[in-house]
Amino acid sequence: MQEEITKHSEKIYKTVKNSEHTLGEKLKEIIVEICIIVFAVTLSIGLHSWSEHRHQQEEVSVFLANLKNDLKNDIKNIDNEKKAYQKSNLGYKKILALTPLQLDSISKSKNTVNFPIHAHGQTMSIGNYEGFKSSGKIGYIEDEKLKQKILTYYQIFVPAINEVDKMYNDFLFKCFDKMIENADKSEAEMYSDPKFKKTIEFVVKLGKNNIRVYDQNTKPLAIELIKEIDKELNK
Incomplete structure (x- = not known):
């Protein structure tokens, strides 16, 4: 999970530094990457909570x-x-x-x-x-x-x-x-x-x-x- 977050964070950094894209294009790419990160973190927390709850019930x-x-x-x-x-x-x-x-x-x-x-x-x-x-x-x-x-x-x-x-x-x-x-x-x-x-x-x-x-x-x-x-x- 940490590797995925790092990878998408690097993409956001590269997008910001990319001079070939317009501001609008940069914002779209940044928003997409942020959404991916948020989704990944939420999914990870959900899976962890589910796993922990399952273990508790066992x-x-x-x-x-x-x-x-x-x-x-x-x-x-x-x-x-x-x-x-x-x-x-x-x-x-x-x-x-x-x-x-x-x-x-x-x-x-x-x-x-x-x-x-x-x-x-x-x-x-x-x-x-x-x-x-x-x-x-x-x-x-x-x-x-x-x-x-x-x-x-x-x-x-x-x-x-x-x-x-x-x-x-x-x-x-x-x-x-x-x-x-x-x-x-x-x-x-x-x-x-x-x-x-x-x-x-x-x-x-x-x-x-x-x-x-x-x-x-x-x-x-x-x-x-x-x-x-x-x-x-x-x-």
């Missing part, structure tokens, strides 16, 4: 394909964690249902109460999103609706489930602390303690709440995003 397509796989993994992890919550809650409910007589019987038979020990919290796949976002390429996504849903999922819903999992685990650790504090007492005494039972009740409630967050918030948006990504990739 990057978006790769990103969305990877994101789709991440979302599928998230859904699997959510389903697995939901089952783990349900299993833990079932175990805690059995503990809460134990009567003083049953607890006493367990102690006398030298058996132990089966207390579920499961710190919850699935690992969400955020690597592709974080990499694309940190490189400043999120703006390449031209479908504004899709872009906003992706941002909502990763900036609101993913942090939200991490937070509810953390809250659950905090209460679960309080149960562990209580067990350590009452290590010198029998299980019948410990599991009959109102404060300990109340803590377990909160653990159950938090478990139910977290299942609701998974089922009603995070998972539906992940499913919706996969559908939107499929539409975008199949355009």
Whole structure:
């Protein structure tokens, strides 16, 4: 391109210096050469912009394909964690249902109460999103609706489930602390303690709440995003 501009610029210079042509002829030749230069520059810029846009959209397509796989993994992890919550809650409910007589019987038979020990919290796949976002390429996504849903999922819903999992685990650790504090007492005494039972009740409630967050918030948006990504990739 630089060579073409230089060539036509030289023609303009030679035209100006040409004493054999009239002023009108010189002006016509100069205008033609200028038009050629302008056209060439405009075409070059247009081709460059088209090429750059095409490259950006190719990057978006790769990103969305990877994101789709991440979302599928998230859904699997959510389903697995939901089952783990349900299993833990079932175990805690059995503990809460134990009567003083049953607890006493367990102690006398030298058996132990089966207390579920499961710190919850699935690992969400955020690597592709974080990499694309940190490189400043999120703006390449031209479908504004899709872009906003992706941002909502990763900036609101993913942090939200991490937070509810953390809250659950905090209460679960309080149960562990209580067990350590009452290590010198029998299980019948410990599991009959109102404060300990109340803590377990909160653990159950938090478990139910977290299942609701998974089922009603995070998972539906992940499913919706996969559908939107499929539409975008199949355009």
